[in-house]
Amino acid sequence: MHDSHEHEHEFKIPLGPQHPALKEPENFSIALKGEKIMGVDIRLGYNHRGIEKACEERTFLQDVYLIERVCGICSHSHSSAYVQAVEEIAGLSVPRRALYIRTLIGELERVHSHFLWLGVAGHEIGFDTLLMYTWRDREIVMDLLAQLTGNRVNYGINTIGGVRRDITPEYGKDILAAIATLEERTKYYIQIATEETSIIKRLSGVGMISRQDAVRLGAVGPTARASGVDRDIRREDPYAAYAELDFNVITDDHCDVFGRTVVRLKELLESFKIIRQVVAKIPDGPIAVRAPRKIPAGEALSRYEAPRGEDVHYVKSNGGEKPERVKVRAPTLANIQTVKHMLRDRFLADMPIVIAAIDPCFSCTDRLVGVRHLDNHKRETLSWENLRLFSLGWHRARGFDVAIAEKKLHNLMEH
Amino acid sequence: MSYEEDIRQETVRRFDFLKDSFKIVRPRRLTLDVAYEKFSEVFDFLVHQGKFDILCAITGTDEGEDLGFIYHLAQESGVTLNLKTRVPKSHPVIQTITGVFPGAEIYEREIVDLFGAKVQGLRQGNRYPLTDDWPEDEHPLRKDWKPANGSGREM
Amino acid sequence: MSALFSILIYPGFLFLALFGLIAEFIDRKLYARMQNRQGPPWFQPLADFIKLLGKEDIVPDEANPRMFRLMPLFALTAVVSSIIYIPLWKTGALYSFSGDLVVVLYLLTLPTLAFFIGGWYSTSLYARIGSVRSLTQMFAYEVPLFMGLFSPALLADSWTLSEISQFYVDHPMYSFFNVLGFAISLIALLGKLEKAPFDIPEAETEIVAGTFTEYSGRLFAFFRLSIDIEMVVGASLLAAVFLPFGLSGDAVIGFLIYILKVLLVVFLLTLARTIFARMRIDQMVRFCWKYLVPLALVQLLAILLVKGVVL
Numbered sequence: 001m002h003d004s005h006e007h008e009h010e011f012k013i014p015l016g017p018q019h020p021a022l023k024e025p026e027n028f029s030i031a032l033k034g035e036k037i038m039g040v041d042i043r044l045g046y047n048h049r050g051i052e053k054a055c056e057e058r059t060f061l062q063d064v065y066l067i068e069r070v071c072g073i074c075s076h077s078h079s080s081a082y083v084q085a086v087e088e089i090a091g092l093s094v095p096r097r098a099l100y101i102r103t104l105i106g107e108l109e110r111v112h113s114h115f116l117w118l119g120v121a122g123h124e125i126g127f128d129t130l131l132m133y134t135w136r137d138r139e140i141v142m143d144l145l146a147q148l149t150g151n152r153v154n155y156g157i158n159t160i161g162g163v164r165r166d167i168t169p170e171y172g173k174d175i176l177a178a179i180a181t182l183e184e185r186t187k188y189y190i191q192i193a194t195e196e197t198s199i200i201k202r203l204s205g206v207g208m209i210s211r212q213d214a215v216r217l218g219a220v221g222p223t224a225r226a227s228g229v230d231r232d233i234r235r236e237d238p239y240a241a242y243a244e245l246d247f248n249v250i251t252d253d254h255c256d257v258f259g260r261t262v263v264r265l266k267e268l269l270e271s272f273k274i275i276r277q278v279v280a281k282i283p284d285g286p287i288a289v290r291a292p293r294k295i296p297a298g299e300a301l302s303r304y305e306a307p308r309g310e311d312v313h314y315v316k317s318n319g320g321e322k323p324e325r326v327k328v329r330a331p332t333l334a335n336i337q338t339v340k341h342m343l344r345d346r347f348l349a350d351m352p353i354v355i356a357a358i359d360p361c362f363s364c365t366d367r368l369v370g371v372r373h374l375d376n377h378k379r380e381t382l383s384w385e386n387l388r389l390f391s392l393g394w395h396r397a398r399g400f401d402v403a404i405a406e407k408k409l410h411n412l413m414e415h
Numbered sequence: 416m417s418y419e420e421d422i423r424q425e426t427v428r429r430f431d432f433l434k435d436s437f438k439i440v441r442p443r444r445l446t447l448d449v450a451y452e453k454f455s456e457v458f459d460f461l462v463h464q465g466k467f468d469i470l471c472a473i474t475g476t477d478e479g480e481d482l483g484f485i486y487h488l489a490q491e492s493g494v495t496l497n498l499k500t501r502v503p504k505s506h507p508v509i510q511t512i513t514g515v516f517p518g519a520e521i522y523e524r525e526i527v528d529l530f531g532a533k534v535q536g537l538r539q540g541n542r543y544p545l546t547d548d549w550p551e552d553e554h555p556l557r558k559d560w561k562p563a564n565g566s567g568r569e570m
Numbered sequence: 571m572s573a574l575f576s577i578l579i580y581p582g583f584l585f586l587a588l589f590g591l592i593a594e595f596i597d598r599k600l601y602a603r604m605q606n607r608q609g610p611p612w613f614q615p616l617a618d619f620i621k622l623l624g625k626e627d628i629v630p631d632e633a634n635p636r637m638f639r640l641m642p643l644f645a646l647t648a649v650v651s652s653i654i655y656i657p658l659w660k661t662g663a664l665y666s667f668s669g670d671l672v673v674v675l676y677l678l679t680l681p682t683l684a685f686f687i688g689g690w691y692s693t694s695l696y697a698r699i700g701s702v703r704s705l706t707q708m709f710a711y712e713v714p715l716f717m718g719l720f721s722p723a724l725l726a727d728s729w730t731l732s733e734i735s736q737f738y739v740d741h742p743m744y745s746f747f748n749v750l751g752f753a754i755s756l757i758a759l760l761g762k763l764e765k766a767p768f769d770i771p772e773a774e775t776e777i778v779a780g781t782f783t784e785y786s787g788r789l790f791a792f793f794r795l796s797i798d799i800e801m802v803v804g805a806s807l808l809a810a811v812f813l814p815f816g817l818s819g820d821a822v823i824g825f826l827i828y829i830l831k832v833l834l835v836v837f838l839l840t841l842a843r844t845i846f847a848r849m850r851i852d853q854m855v856r857f858c859w860k861y862l863v864p865l866a867l868v869q870l871l872a873i874l875l876v877k878g879v880v881l
Binding site for chain 3: 019032
Binding site: 041042043044045048050052053088215216217218219231233235236237299300301303310312314316324325327329333334336337 | 440441443444446468469470471472474475476477485487489491492493495497516517518519520521522529541542543544545546555556
């Protein structure tokens with residue numbers, strides 16, 4: 001026994017890679033003394049899927065869809081950051097209407113991400129009612145996104161040179177109606193979060209990080225803004241249509257989890273403001289320009305304010321069809337390093353909410369496919385097998401028979 | 416004269432040899448190539464006098480005989496600089512910048528794992544992002560590394 | 571024969587088990603409806619119980635198998651045996667002797683100790699943290715719970731549950747003096763049942779399932795059942811002492827009123843679970859000693875005054 005007296009009652013407990021508080025595999029090894037955290041050791045990389053390497057083996061266009069799958073929640077952020085970089089290298093001038101549509105989807109994504117976060121935060125402090133309420137309301141924006149893009153997550157709306165789907169004037173009305181409901185709910189949540197004692201007790205003073213430390217450690221997004229760091233890529237390095245829109249950057253100087261909650265909630269109100277402006281100001285015109293298959297040699301760095309913070313993409317082309325290098329820096333990577341600081345001298349019970357407060361990325365799971373028969377309004381759920389049959393039929397009706405294609409492919413492989 | 420041009424002038428005044436490599440790509444995007452011998456001097460100047468006090472990321476690249484490193488630095492104003500340098504693969508040693516940016520630790524570990532650079536002064540710690548039993552001499556983001564000719568194990 | 575009937579069937583094990591499962595269903599359904607969810611069907615707790623019974627019991631290699639297996643049964647026995655001293659739908663309990671209030675409180679402490687020992691001997695880190703929390707929490711809520719329950723006893727001048735309820739049936743207005751004590755006991759009961767905001771020993775996002783992390787199958791089913799029964803017993807105890815209405819009349823009506831009283835307490839517990847976030851253990855201990863205990867003292871003082879002035 002060489003342990004000093006100080007460490008006599010210390011023991012280590014693992015949080016993760018699999019743990020109810022974490023929605024994504026990560027490992028936090030916590031040294032505890034009673035309920036007090038003495039030290040934290042973070043091990044990341046459980047979710048490393050080699051996407052950067054895989055990008056080098058695919059064409060620029062294929063990479064849009066691969067990059068979109070970096071994260072389930074901020075999928076639009078990643079694909080936007082990537083296509084912006086590629087467009088800059090290729091010197092494409094993207095139609096303004098496309099830029100507005102990107103902004104719109106980006107802000108809707110922020111709304112859905114912040115609602116999701118609020119629910120998770122509620123769950124982490126053992127307040128499941130908040131989780132149930134916010135996730136119920138989040139359905140409104142998810143449905144809206146599904147209506148606009150065809151998908152709830154991984155919208156697939158971006159393409160190099162513009163967007164793939166237009167927004168009709170009728171959608172404008174739906175968007176405004178949804179936003180009106182969400183704004184009212186958001187105000188209710190702001191009231192709950194700032195007035196309900198049992199929530200404030202669990203949030204304020206927890207996970208403190210001073211302005212200096214936040215800057216020093218390179219915190220980004222709401223984590224930084226809640227410590228009074230006035231930074232927002234949408235304002236400083238405007239992309240898409242943000243230069244033409246009016247919004248405020250929300251900051252707060254509580255420096256704790258409470259501040260991060262307030263920042264996110266107030267950002268929702270700003271997002272609603274932006275969405276209304278987009279719907280009102282969206283210009284007419286084409287939604288995409290043709291992009292060449294081969295992107296000229298060059299490089300570009302693209303910065304994007306994702307819901308969780310700054311998302312950085314670097315793309316380098318050597319003049320071929322495939323990129324030479326694609327680098328992705330997701331906001332969580334910048335923020336995770338602040339967690340150690342935030343947990344110093346805190347209690348074990350604060351651990352989940354402190355980790356959740358930087359809003360680490362986690363992937364979304366599948367959903368069932370609901371089919372509504374228009375004639376009799378009956379709702380049914382497709383089984384996997386039926387979904388497959390449906391898909392085969394759908395493609396066959398459009399002149400593409402998967403069975404024949406598979407056979408051809410098989411023959412090709414044999415010779 | 417634009418703000419970007421100001422920064423360029425000021426830097427070139429201090430380091431004459433950067434005249435040709437300091438380029439303004441577009442508004443708010445600068446790029447600068449610097450030999451590794453001069454790197455720390457230029458880096459310190461840009462960070463402290465040039466007010467590039469935000470580190471966005473560090474990108475590693477495979478440049479054939481060399482390993483390239485791009486330090487993406489930014490100012491509060493939104494001006495972003497790609498500070499590039501390279502070291503030969505035969506001796507891929509760089510100094511850590513965690514003294515200036517403590518948050519760079521994880522970016523440097525990434526370069527260590529994926530490109531096989533050696534970062535001097537980086538404190539002991541868990542590797543990132545590869546698994547603990549990943550072979551030390553295999554670096555997936557180098558161009559000559561292919562999944563097939565890697566360790567040959569089932570991934 | 572009749573003793574066996576009353577222990578095993580009514581108001582003993584079978585009745586309590588069914589009532590406990592129904593109370594759990596009501597708790598879950600109300601919780602779900604208040605959260606804008608659908609909630610489980612009525613047989614869900616029973617289905618969960620049966621399903622757990624059919625699962626494999628896994629005892630960790632390093633656990634003490636005897637203690638590990640014994641504790642769920644121990645907890646279940648303690649809560650079931652405490653019901654026989656509590657007057658349910660009439661003023662007299664099944665068995666009664668002088669000072670049985672203390673025995674009931676003691677019996678209701680045993681499940682918590684069983685959780686602690688079970689969690690401790692399962693040797694998992696999460697379970698150990700959970701069991702230590704469970705014990706820490708017990709020291710915080712037991713005192714206000716005891717003090718809250720002693721105030722009606724003091725006013726009735728008896729430590730016997732049957733006599734206490736008889737006293738309030740005779741003087742129904744006096745029970746209004748105990749409103750504060752009722753509130754205190756209700757909050758302390760939340761702690762005893764380890765329900766939110768005091769579900770700290772099994773805080774899912776921190777320590778997985780806390781005390782019960784290593785429990786599975788039949789043993790876990792018994793632990794869950796004993797918590798359900800503890801909820802019913804605790805609610806019955808509060809009902810008998812603080813809500814002495816409808817005890818004197820017809821047995822059927824008395825029984826219905828008893829059920830309603832228990833469900834009212836369950837509803838109040840669910841409401842607290844819905845509207846509060848989980849506290850931290852330090853906040854919980856501080857809350858109990860700083861607010862609940864002084865309030866309980868105020869209650870006792872008020873009772874003494876009432877006794878001095880009115881009686």
